[in-house]
Amino acid sequence: xxxxxxxxxxxxxxxxxxxxxxxxxxxxxxxxxxxxxxxxxxxxxxxxxxxxxxxxxxxxxxxxxxxxxxxxxxxxxxxxxxxxxxxxxxxxxxxxxxxxxxxxxxxxxxxxxxxxxxxxxxxxxxxxxxxxxxxxxxxxxxxxxxxxxxxxxxxxxxxxxxxxxxxxxxxxxxxxxxxxxxxxxxxxxxxxxxxxxxxxxxxxxxxxxxxxxxxxxxxxxxxxxxxxxxxxxxxxxxxxxxxxxxxxxxxxxxxxxx
Numbered sequence: 001x002x003x004x005x006x007x008x009x010x011x012x013x014x015x016x017x018x019x020x021x022x023x024x025x026x027x028x029x030x031x032x033x034x035x036x037x038x039x040x041x042x043x044x045x046x047x048x049x050x051x052x053x054x055x056x057x058x059x060x061x062x063x064x065x066x067x068x069x070x071x072x073x074x075x076x077x078x079x080x081x082x083x084x085x086x087x088x089x090x091x092x093x094x095x096x097x098x099x100x101x102x103x104x105x106x107x108x109x110x111x112x113x114x115x116x117x118x119x120x121x122x123x124x125x126x127x128x129x130x131x132x133x134x135x136x137x138x139x140x141x142x143x144x145x146x147x148x149x150x151x152x153x154x155x156x157x158x159x160x161x162x163x164x165x166x167x168x169x170x171x172x173x174x175x176x177x178x179x180x181x182x183x184x185x186x187x188x189x190x191x192x193x194x195x196x197x198x199x200x201x202x203x204x205x206x207x208x209x210x211x212x213x214x215x216x217x218x219x220x221x222x223x224x225x226x227x228x229x230x231x232x233x234x235x236x237x238x239x240x241x242x243x244x245x246x247x248x249x250x251x252x253x254x255x256x257x258x
Contacts, residue, residue, distance in 0.1 A: 045149045055126045064130040074233040075212035079203040081224035101159030104197040108155030113166045120182030156194035165194035173241030174208040208240035
């Protein structure tokens with residue numbers, strides 16, 4: 001017998017997204033979580049286009065489901081609100097930070113960022129090995145196929161090239177969406193530093209805003225995000241994901257070449 005929680009999770013398919021009536025019902029529904037066993041890059045990108053953020057769950061060994069979420073509210077960061085605490089700014093000027101030579105890398109190795117996430121969230125990591133397979137496929141996505149989607153693995157490295165923090169996210173149109181991230185707990189403040197440097201990069205590169213997903217974690221509000229209801233978010237989202245994106249060159253960020 002199904003529990004009330006199980007009954008509340010409906011299946012979703014590409015046909016739902018192609019039907020204007022069904023998509024409108026989903027957007028207006030109080031439901032926020034769906035499931036699918038369709039792991040195709042095409043479906044994932046289509047879900048992303050419509051504002052879903054897809055996580056995953058392992059039901060049993062060998063059976064992973066994708067869980068697209070249409071949040072009731074989203075954490076949204078507009079660039080005038082980007083901030084970091086005074087204590088963090090002071091730390092960024094200290095030799096501990098300056099001498100480490102931390103640098104943001106956009107387009108880091110997907111598997112390395114995934115490994116950092118898996119280690120950081122050990123025992124509670126939704127970004128499974130099956131999800132990594134999908135990410136590897138998405139890293140080869142050709143935006144000329146009609147969807148302006150780009151996987152963006154982010155890394156914060158020190159002068160020795162060691163990965164100190166990072167996150168997995170993607171760009172659709174002129175909006176960047178965060179999925180999940182990590183930091184090396186033995187390196188002070190690197191998680192916050194990565195977030196702030198990423199915010200500066202996104203702002204200066206010409207992104208419209210930063211979609212931080214679920215509005216539950218305090219660090220998102222500390223960074224300057226606000227909680228936006230779904231309807232209002234989707235209006236903002238649909239405007240900017242349809243805009244052509246041509247990243248401005250940011251010399252402080254060096255894409256990985258190896």
